[in-house]
Amino acid sequence: MKLKSIVTACIVAATATTIQAKDYKYESVKGDMMQTRIYTLDNGLKVYMSVNNEKPRIQTYIAVRTGSRNDPAETTGLAHYLEHIMFKGTKKFGTSNYDAEAPYLKQIEELYEVYRKMTDPEERKACYHKIDSISQLAAKYNIPNEYDKLMSSIGASGTNAYTSNDVTCYTENIPSNEMENWAKIQSDRFQNMVIRGFHTELEAVYEEFNISLTKDSRKMWAAMFSKLYPNHPYGTQTTIGTQEHLKNPSIVNIKNYFNRYYVPNNTAICMAGDFDPDKAIAIIDKYFGSWKKSDNLSYPQYAPVPDRTTPTDTTVIGQEAENIVLGWKLDGAGTMQNDTLQLVASMLANGKAGLFDLDVNQKMTCQYASAFTYDLNEYTGFILYGTPNKGQTLDEVKRIMLDEVEKFKRGEFDENLLTSVVNNMKLDEYTSMESNDNRADKFVQAFINGVEWEKEVTKLDRISKMTKKELVDFANRHFRNNYVTVYKRTGEDHTQKKIDKPQITAIPANRDLQSSFVTEIINTKPEPIRPVFLDFDKDLDRYKSKKGIPVYYIRNKENGRFTLSYFFDFGEESDKWLPFAAQYFDYLGTDKLTPEQLKQKFYSLACNFSVNVGTGTMGISLSGLDENMPEAMRLMENVLANAKVDKEAWDKYVQTELKGRRDSKLSQNSNFRALMQYGMYGPYNSLRNVPDSVSLTNRNPQELIDMIAGLTKYEHDIRYYGPTDAKKLLAIINKEHKTPKKLLPKPENREYTEQLTEKNEIWLAPYKAKNINMIQFNNSGRRWNPEREPVASLFNEYFGGGMNTVVFQELRESRALAYSASAYYSTPSRKNHPEWSYTYIISQNDKMMDCINTFNSILDTVPQSEKAFELSKQALEKRIASRRVTKGAIFNAYFQARRLGLDYDINEKIYKALPEIKLADVVRFEQETMARQPRRYLILGDEENLDIKALEKIAPVRRIPTSEIFGY
Template identity: 60%
Template sequence: MKKLLFFLTALVVLGSCSKYKYDEVKDDMSKTRIYTLKNGLKVYLSVNPGEPRIQTYIAVRTGSKNDPAETTGLAHYLEHLMFKGTSKFGVTDPEKEAPLLEDIENRYEAYRKMTDPEVRRKAYHEIDSVSQLAAQYFIPNEYDKLMSAIGAEGTNAYTSYDVTCYTEDIPSNEVENWAKIQSDRFQNMTIRGFHTELEAVYEEYNIHLSDDQDKTINALFAKLFPNHPYGTQTVIGTQDHLKNPSIKNIKEYFEKWYVPNNVAICMAGDFDPDEVIATIDKYFGKWQRGNDAVQPEFGEQPAITAPVDTTVVGQEAEALWMGYRFDGASSLQLDTLNIIESMLSNGTAGLIDLDINQQMKLLYAYGGIYSLADQSVFLILGAPLQGQTLDDVRAILLEEIEKLKRGEFSDDLLPSVKNNIKLNYYNSLESNQQRASMFVDAFINGTPWEQKVKSISRIESITKEQIVDFAKRHFTDNYVTVYKRQGVDETQKKIDKPEITPIPTNRELVSDFVKEIQNSKVKPIKPRFVDFKKDLTFGDVKAKGDDGATLPYVYVKNKENGRFSLSFKYDFGEESDVRYNYAAEYLDYLGTDSLSPAELKQLFYKLACSYSISVGPRSIYVNLGGLSESMPEALKQLENLLLCARVDTAAYLQYVQVVDKARSDAKLDQQTNYSNLCSYGIYGPYNRNRNILTTQQLVETNPNDLLDLLRELGNHKSTVLYYGPMKAGKMASVVAENHAIPSKFTADPEARHYVAQPTPENEVLIAPYDAKNIYMRMYHNEQHEWNPEQAAVQALFNEYYGGSMGSVVFQELREARGLAYNAYAAYMMPSYKDEKEFFFTHIITQNDKMIDCVSQFNNILDTIPQSESSFQIAKDALTKRLASQRATKFGLINTWLYSQQLGIDYDLNEKIYKALPSIKLDDIVKFEQENMAHKTYRYIILGDEKELDMKAIEAYGPVKRLTTEEIFGY
């Protein structure tokens, strides 16, 4: 290993064409430059000029692993507080605010040591009172306003075991403003708005309580890492610690870990790296390095010499998780593990894919590497079919591990895996986000960039014998199993709603710092919208011979690499015949007269191509993609499969059992219940989630009839959609050679469309789900026709009212009152010209906060809060985003398709952009008052009636109770 690392280091080239020295790696396709400023700050820069935007990540090498044991969840809570501002923004008078914030901090230190409930209640009331005094100087969500002012997207952050990372996607002309904001934020963070933000964290905690997957991974890690924070504490923290926070500890944590020698700035996009690094040095160069940012060491974990079992209980469906412990993410073990991941579970032709999923031995199964800085875990999981036990699941999964250890896999598998890993890597380089994510991983895990870059060349030399030997040595009886069983989790505790006085939103106040950013002069980015006549090529695919018809095509050339995407779009879907859904799924388990199902999957994987059939309400897409050189053969094989798929009655009956079990499991999942309830509430009983064949109908269906639907699909007219490196004429000839075109097309079947229902009167729809929180949507529909002349007003309304952290909804529901983790609202334009517009609000909140949420939503609907400054920021945000966004690649075709559905022949974004300058706040207020204020609403609620104030709910309208069976349709 030492020799190999020395060799890799020797490949590093020191950049010398810039004032700033940087490291780069020879033959690195991303052309990444890695700078280290004098204060230790790492900067990863990669130029990708596809569109004038930059993905930025600021990664701090600290996560829940670094939380003090007595205040777990601290890293995650600090992440939230980083959005509250500094002495420059988020505040009107920092000098007057400071003593009040200090008082709040001291009161929390006393509060966390109190045990008497009445004493704690009184102390919390006093904290709430002092918080009201401090809040008069607080300008909530000014950080989001700053990001909106520069046209940023994706404003967010995340915390995991080893990392806290802050994300922004910015226009390429706003680097200086972005750096000015971030440098202040990371050096001068101020903790304010503490108690309302803590409530948002509680709401996030409640969401985790209902997520059995979170509980399962925590239980697995507890057994794998008994002497390491990965296993002894969780990212979200404990309920007791969240209820007893320490601002003092948070400040000390910030001062220890948020220092430049523990931080990396990761950027990928369209920029001049010399200019960007100079700007970063200008604003971050004086940031003082820390003296104590040394990662803790936890020593060796106890050896696992025999299988270890544990159990998790929750109301979601049963499943089984297994985990093997490995070295940390910077280890060269990861090369082999990444190959093993694809050999077992690549989604197409891995051992688990073919032996378990293809043969439907389990409901589902997959596996993969979960890499962390100190140690990694290889996960394998599966879910049982009806009548199977979790022990059956484990036995079936372990058999695939044994096959790997015995070398019982096709000789084609390892070379195919290597080719597909390379293809996936090349594809990832097209994305700014994926490039920047690779930088974050390398920095956090301590992986030298040259090691990361050269992983593709290293895996080339790994042999089958080495894989088998590795598996024999490392996949033994050293695993942990978590049995996720269904039942009531008695460990869950209710969190009582605290008495919080809403803090003022101070919507009209604007700090001088925000004004400075707003008034800064940057070179504008000239917008570029799709010109269908210039950006797309239209033509016809002519059938072989003289008697065939023609298929229209839409073509965009790929000038970057050898990857293609090809689709045949049919203008009908499940609204015409819901059986297409089942035909597409059933096809996945079939082969042809010449190829078994497994051989077919292996062939496509070897070709580095994949296919799919996507069935929507009004369209069917037959998709093919991968390496362009393989397209003729892949299309030939796909066409043969569609026309000559071999009926397998036994496979069909097994498929029906899989569908039936998946349906049963879906009824146990909270988010799936909510999705189905919303569909029912908006569209009524005839909606996409209920438009299904029952299990009995599936049993009675002749599988050959399903395949006939696919065989006859080509008799209907389709539109060929292509993005790839072939010339248009060559593409058309390849399609004509390998895709049968009839002499006359069959008429498309008629459809019964899903129709969003009107809301003529107030009513409440409630469906049951036992959880510590409710999911709620308020829905209003007056059956308005869509008018493209109103598109700009609608888009700007959504930006101002409900679409961001600076919006009215977020500020009033979360920031001022701590009522939710997420809350938003949207006025929805249709997807098709014959559909109607509608409006909805959304919130997830604690059971005892629901009425407060309804009351506040109705208040801000009937009397929309108005702020000229907030409006201008929303307008600037939308304008700058539209100017800097670009439809590229297959996105050009998608823009055209969307316009076709709406019955227009232009890029709608261009119309919106040109109309924005003339829109005023009064236009937004008028639009809201005419379409949302004092209207009738359908309140769509998923929750446990025993935990809700039903009398208060009944005051909003008559209650209609729906059963789980009614919202699912089975």
């Protein structure tokens, strides 16, 4: 790396304060496409910066180099819980009077140290009651969600955080003119965190744990890590923590953890977007420079995990479909070995032309197989994942995957595959540079894994020099009989414990309270960002091919990537066989190329071909490296014209499809999705509108090939985003795109229709779990009116669309009823469809009626706060002002508007109307559209553990079997 120095002149910040001149040195790497600057402040804080001026927004990550690996063994889940607490405020915000609040917080802290050591149930209940009582006293001063109010006030989006084994990371996407406010808020947050609202937030985390109980993948990974990394926290404790530890937390341990690891020399600010780096580093230094570094930073040290010399296995049980995972332990993510691992993984499985892709997935020798790396700081897991066909054992899937690994070890693959993989990795790298989120995430991973940026920048160059022999030798050294196998089998997990609802007294929302810190931020007046709305007459060009096909064109001026689509205004609503024809088509070759050769050919061109079917639209798409577009387009047209039927492939595909249907019935998410579709659209919906098993088995596959091959006989348009100029593109289209002289009119769509809710109804579908999934759906048949869009958008911002809303405060913050909860007033995506509304929640079984009663209360009588409303308006205005629709997304916006009968950008109408909308307008809108409306309660849950009698007081309970919601 080179070290550069910039002398920053006096900079006038948005608040008109002056930042003194200072000499800021930064590191950079020659050839870095992101032109990264890496600063290190005097206190050790790392700052990674990459400028991308496409949109006036900045993606920010604040990454702390600690996670569940460093959790105390007696309070696992601590790092993750601290992540939640970081949203509760500081001495400056989140409270109306910290001095008055502090003694109560201290009492709560001391009581939890007593509570966690108690074993007698009655004593614990009494102690918890005392915690709840004192929490009520502290809550008088608490201002819930003030952090979210702060971020809303500056127009932030993506307010969130995540915790893993090695990292805790806090995310914000902010308007580019709000950097100083962002820095002021974050610096206070990271230096002065206060633990408040503890018992309600703890219950929200526990609800997150409850949700995980039905996710068999969590059990599978925990089992894999326990075998790969025994006697190391990666294997002995999980990020979510244990049920016992979550119910017995220690505020003392959390504070100790925070003070030990949340220090500047263990933290990095990672940012990408539209900013001046010289000004940005001065602002960051102004607010973070006084953060005291730790002179005693250290991490728990563990003996190296010994290499395994023999295979071992374990089994986990759960309701979801069976699968199998194999894993090898290798060196950490920051080592050179990781380069090789990632290349090997792509050689085996890249989704297109790897050994697994062609030998296993293409031939359907099992339902699905893949290979990838699971990167951690100290160790990397090299993972094989497989799911079985009907009647196939997990051991048979295991043998199939291991045979491919052995084939790789023998060097039985074309050397051209290595070249193609490297080229596609380069294309992926170029594509990822278009996203600020991807840029910032690269910084996070480099920092957490201790990777020098020069090493990251030169990674593709190193990989491109690897030889086939080196890869084969590597595989033979490391992939021996030293692996772990986890069998995920279907059954009832009897280890899950009964969960009791705690007695929590709802804490006040205090919506009208506002700290002086929040007032200060709200009243700052940074230089405003002027909104830019789409002008469909200027932002995309329109042409016609020689045969009169409309061609929509947007020039890519950034890189050599393109996307070209033949787009059709019909889909599965016109023919339910279309999705199956498209999926089958992916398994076919031509009269001259086998399916494997065809996949290899596209992959070698760094291009991807697909047929994608939606409900009312579909597309034939090609994307990749633009210099290869003419050849790839020629190949695509050849496939469409000359695809060769393969009856054996069809029969295997049908069996895979039917196995997938059976597997879906085992998944909680799939069941809830099916119930939602059934409850909102009735029996004719996108999940039930499928051929039955007999029809699938007996269908002539040649008819499906003809269906796809015949698509270009129908009216369609062509959409291109790429660097080729329009004249040359039209010449390529005229030469390569084969169509008849006169196109057929599009087939009619029989549209899925939202069903009316004329009375209260309870629809209950069964799923055995510790929690329910529930939606309250209302459709009164109100037709969409674009004039109502501004007030509807502002209502969603105020009431139920995020963390700074009435719903989140009442359901989660005040009552701890759920990990997540929302409500939304939905407007349609196409003409002649109604507006409709819903509430959504996942909650513990015995909290169901509390959820329903709270939702109905706030729906029928909207809690009102002028301050909260003004914040919502300010947030929406700033987000729209800094919003930019660019690149291929312009196509989506244009055609979405056209489907609604609009010829303008609806966001312009919303933005211009916002200043005149009052809270009374929003309340009136809600009262007219949502309050006291009949609702269809769609509940997925275990009836044995639900209060059915209470539900019957609302409406008769209609029990809907699993077979009915799926339709098969």
